[in-house]
Amino acid sequence: MAKNLKNGMPLSPQHKNNPSKRRDFLKTGALLGSALFAGPAFGATKTGNTTDQYHITGPSAFTKRRTLGSGNHSLEVSALGLGCMGMSYHRGRVPDRKVSIALIRQAAEEGVTLFDTAEVYGPYINEELVGEALAPLRNEVLISTKFGFNIENGNMAGLNSRPEQIRKVAEQSLKRLKTDHIDLFYQHRVDPNVPIEEVAGTVKKLIKEGKVRNFGLSEAGAETIRKAHAVQPVTAVQSEYSLMWKKQEAEVLPLLEELGIGFVPYSPVCRGYLTGMLNQNTRFYAPNDNRAGLPRYQPEAMQQNWPIVATLIDFGHLRGLTPSQVALAWLLAQKPWSVPIPGTTKLAHLLENLGSADFQFTQEELQELNSTISKMTIHGDRYTQEEQRRVEN
Ligand SMILES: NC(=O)c1ccc[n+]([C@@H]2O[C@H](COP(=O)([O-])OP(=O)(O)OC[C@H]3O[C@@H](n4cnc5c(N)ncnc54)[C@H](OP(=O)(O)O)[C@@H]3O)[C@@H](O)[C@H]2O)c1
Numbered sequence: 001m002a003k004n005l006k007n008g009m010p011l012s013p014q015h016k017n018n019p020s021k022r023r024d025f026l027k028t029g030a031l032l033g034s035a036l037f038a039g040p041a042f043g044a045t046k047t048g049n050t051t052d053q054y055h056i057t058g059p060s061a062f063t064k065r066r067t068l069g070s071g072n073h074s075l076e077v078s079a080l081g082l083g084c085m086g087m088s089y090h091r092g093r094v095p096d097r098k099v100s101i102a103l104i105r106q107a108a109e110e111g112v113t114l115f116d117t118a119e120v121y122g123p124y125i126n127e128e129l130v131g132e133a134l135a136p137l138r139n140e141v142l143i144s145t146k147f148g149f150n151i152e153n154g155n156m157a158g159l160n161s162r163p164e165q166i167r168k169v170a171e172q173s174l175k176r177l178k179t180d181h182i183d184l185f186y187q188h189r190v191d192p193n194v195p196i197e198e199v200a201g202t203v204k205k206l207i208k209e210g211k212v213r214n215f216g217l218s219e220a221g222a223e224t225i226r227k228a229h230a231v232q233p234v235t236a237v238q239s240e241y242s243l244m245w246k247k248q249e250a251e252v253l254p255l256l257e258e259l260g261i262g263f264v265p266y267s268p269v270c271r272g273y274l275t276g277m278l279n280q281n282t283r284f285y286a287p288n289d290n291r292a293g294l295p296r297y298q299p300e301a302m303q304q305n306w307p308i309v310a311t312l313i314d315f316g317h318l319r320g321l322t323p324s325q326v327a328l329a330w331l332l333a334q335k336p337w338s339v340p341i342p343g344t345t346k347l348a349h350l351l352e353n354l355g356s357a358d359f360q361f362t363q364e365e366l367q368e369l370n371s372t373i374s375k376m377t378i379h380g381d382r383y384t385q386e387e388q389r390r391v392e393n
């Protein structure tokens with residue numbers, strides 16, 4: 001799995017132009033988007049006798065590797081994955097499709113091997129985007145997607161993890177993702193109307209059929225995780241975790257450690273807030289940005305929470321790190337079996353975020369940061385009441 005990408009030593013972005021690290025792949029128009037960005041700076045050159053064969057020159061993986069899950073259901077992945085949701089959904093203006101395709105491919109070129117999407121992102125269009133972007137690289141990367149909602153008239157319309165729905169979503173996601181298998185298939189939210197054993201049993205059958213490789217849960221509580229894992233080993237739990245939302249530390253993380261399940265923190269830079277790019281003057285593009293309606297992103301809360309960002313700025317400034325890098329490095333320092341999936345629409349931010357894997361906290365630094373931030377009150381809930389009811393943590 002992702003063999004070519006495991007060979008490289010961790011390299012930092014400035015060590016990129018190593019012509020010995022080459023990877024070929026066949027594709028049709030795969031690098032069109034790269035050309036839109038910067039042409040040769042991305043190391044993309046068209047070669048060979050046919051119009052559809054390209055070389056990508058440039059770095060091999062510079063991100064370090066981590067393992068999610070254990071036994072037959074473990075996945076070796078890059079230390080950070082890429083959350084693709086924001087390229088289509090909930091994070092404001094949607095970039096040109098070609099730009100996002102190029103960004104996803106560039107992430108793979110930088111060594112990222114885990115790409116996260118879901119049926120409901122869009123809905124559908126984010127899976128289509130990820131499928132198109134990764135089709136030429138399919139054997140070198142892992143794709144995670146999610147089931148668990150009804151979709152009516154282009155909107156989420158309640159939870160649904162009934163067996164027939166899971167199967168239907170799997171079939172449709174496979175088509176949109178242009179693949180014959182889903183590497184990691186998460187239940188997006190626990191459905192109180194369907195016993196988790198039945199959900200796990202359905203995914204188990206999909207695994208037997210080869211359509212799905214591994215099972216995941218999102219925002220599930222400890223009891224649910226334990227029950228699910230008894231039926232079908234869970235490879236990873238994906239839930240919100242960052243310096244501003246640490247509830248997973250109480251029960252979920254110890255259980256995952258006990259059971260050998262991996263952890264994928266989502267919204268690892270708190271939907272952008274921990275990068276220092278959002279503040280009380282930010283105006284979200286409300287038609288496609290759920291932050292406009294979330295309590296934590298209202299001007300007053302963002303103003304009150306600023307001391308946390310200021311702490312990251314100060315900490316990072318002394319060490320040549322951006323606040324985003326400090327926030328991600330902090331996450332990476334928590335558990336060696338956790339793989340954050342920051343989302344971005346920008347190459348500069350992608351490279352910046354990947355650079356966080358190169359920073360190692362000393363024990364003293366970690367203690368200092370933890371003790372400063374633990375004294376701070378976090379203002380504003382992360383979700384609306386309705387969304388909060390759907391999560392078990
Ligand atoms: N399982 C679930 O229920 C669930 C829920 C939410 C999200 N997710 C997954 O987690 C992924 C990430 O979550 P998220 O988008 O909610 O939160 P996030 O990764 O914490 O934040 C993403 C936001 O931060 C900005 N950003 C990222 N890096 C930056 C940097 N270095 N400097 C400045 N701004 C930066 C991005 O803007 P730019 O585009 O401008 O960089 C974007 O608006 C999603 O793509 C999705 O795959 C899962």
